[in-house]
Amino acid sequence: MRFMGYIGQWRRAAKEVLDRTTIAVNFLCWFHITGNYLCTPCHAYGVSMLPTLNVTGDVLLAEHVSPRLGKVSYGDLVLVKSPLNPKLRVTKRVIALEGDTVTYFDPLHSEASQVAVVPKGHVWIQGDNIYASHDSRYYGPVPYGLIEGKVFFRVWPPDDFGLLGQ
Amino acid sequence: MGLSSFLWNCTKKFATAAVITVTVSDRFASVVPVRGGSMSPTLNPKSGSQMGDFFDDYVLVEKFCLGTYKFSNGDVVVFRSPMNHKETLIKRIVALPGEWCGDHYNHDVIQIPPGHCWVEGDNADSSMDSRLFGPIPLGLIRGSVTHVVWPPHRIGAVEKKTPPQGLSSVLE
Numbered sequence: 001m002r003f004m005g006y007i008g009q010w011r012r013a014a015k016e017v018l019d020r021t022t023i024a025v026n027f028l029c030w031f032h033i034t035g036n037y038l039c040t041p042c043h044a045y046g047v048s049m050l051p052t053l054n055v056t057g058d059v060l061l062a063e064h065v066s067p068r069l070g071k072v073s074y075g076d077l078v079l080v081k082s083p084l085n086p087k088l089r090v091t092k093r094v095i096a097l098e099g100d101t102v103t104y105f106d107p108l109h110s111e112a113s114q115v116a117v118v119p120k121g122h123v124w125i126q127g128d129n130i131y132a133s134h135d136s137r138y139y140g141p142v143p144y145g146l147i148e149g150k151v152f153f154r155v156w157p158p159d160d161f162g163l164l165g166q
Numbered sequence: 167m168g169l170s171s172f173l174w175n176c177t178k179k180f181a182t183a184a185v186i187t188v189t190v191s192d193r194f195a196s197v198v199p200v201r202g203g204s205m206s207p208t209l210n211p212k213s214g215s216q217m218g219d220f221f222d223d224y225v226l227v228e229k230f231c232l233g234t235y236k237f238s239n240g241d242v243v244v245f246r247s248p249m250n251h252k253e254t255l256i257k258r259i260v261a262l263p264g265e266w267c268g269d270h271y272n273h274d275v276i277q278i279p280p281g282h283c284w285v286e287g288d289n290a291d292s293s294m295d296s297r298l299f300g301p302i303p304l305g306l307i308r309g310s311v312t313h314v315v316w317p318p319h320r321i322g323a324v325e326k327k328t329p330p331q332g333l334s335s336v337l338e
Contacts, residue, residue, distance in 0.1 A: 026182055029189040036192060070251075081305035084281040086235045121249040139279075145246030145306045 039063040040149065042079055044091040048127035048134065052077070052164075053091065059156035060091070060164075062149030072123070072144075073097070077151040077164060080125060083142050091151060092125035092135055098144075105130065106137045116141070123147070195228045197315055198244065198254070204287035204294065205256055208242070208324060209314065224316035225256070225324070227309035235304050237262060237283065240326035242311040245285070248299050256311060257285035257295050260328075263304075281305070 045057035062079045066072060072094060082088040096102045096118050105113040107130065118124050122141035127133025136142065154160050190196075200209045200223045209223045227244050231237065237259055247253040261267035261284035268275050278284055282301035287293025296302065314320050
């Protein structure tokens with residue numbers, strides 16, 4: 001009889017543990033799904049996007065739906081995995097899509113403006129501050145698959161809280 | 167009342183299962199089919215026959231390598247095609263950042279830029295790879311192929327091998 005009592009206790013404890021684990025796992029999975037498929041906060045700092053984003057670092061919201069559906073177009077702020085270092089993510093503006101001809105001006109490297117054609121499946125990204133930005137003018141057009149999200153909302157600083165214009 | 171609560175419970179269970187499946191396949195490992203013969207004889211050795219689709223290999227793709235982006239020569243990887251983001255390709259890494267790679271197509275030798283790698287299919291004759299679109303950014307990689315899981319007689323690990331780089335492939 002005592003043996004049966006022990007078993008009952010153990011069963012109850014195991015059920016409790018299982019329930020708690022399920023809740024925790026479920027929560028983490030939902031967290032992952034919202035972060036990967038819906039939207040994530042991201043932190044952008046540096047001088048490359050100057051008039052639009054501040055140097056000290058803005059907290060932005062990026063949504064992952066439109067890149068997945070292929071709805072990225074001219075002038076959108078995008079979150080891109082840097083082609084030179086896959087662990088880094090940079091915020092830049094889409095200037096041209098596949099098949100377009102870009103005329104760009106790189107004050108750091110040459111005086112004259114240059115022309116490039118964006119190949120199939122690529123986009124041309126540039127920072128708003130053309131004097132201090134490390135972008136497509138340096139590493140060329142980036143594959144569309146590197147685009148992680150479209151930045152649409154600014155959370156911090158509180159003065160600029162709201163949707164980001166084009 | 168009984169029916170609606172039963173349906174609600176079913177929906178809840180189904181949603182939980184779906185969410186956990188998606189998370190596991192995103193974070194840890196997933197199984198994908200291999201289409202086409204560009205990696206033959208390692209994967210899909212007998213593609214091109216009438217029954218090709220039925221006997222396609224299914225491979226296990228692990229995603230832990232995405233945390234560090236550390237790869238070695240000869241790894242088979244799954245990546246988004248740089249020409250079309252909706253397409254996924256499976257190829258073998260031939261050269262990593264900083265290495266020199268001979269491009270037999272143009273008879274040219276190039277150095278792989280930082281953050282990029284050179285990928286090639288095992289079946290050089292019918293493969294859309296870096297010989298066509300150049301080195302690809304490591305950020306496009308979505309996982310590395312470790313095992314073949316289907317069909318049963320081909321279950322086993324996918325071996326790392328460095329493709330013949332020397333004289334033989336140049337002479338072809």
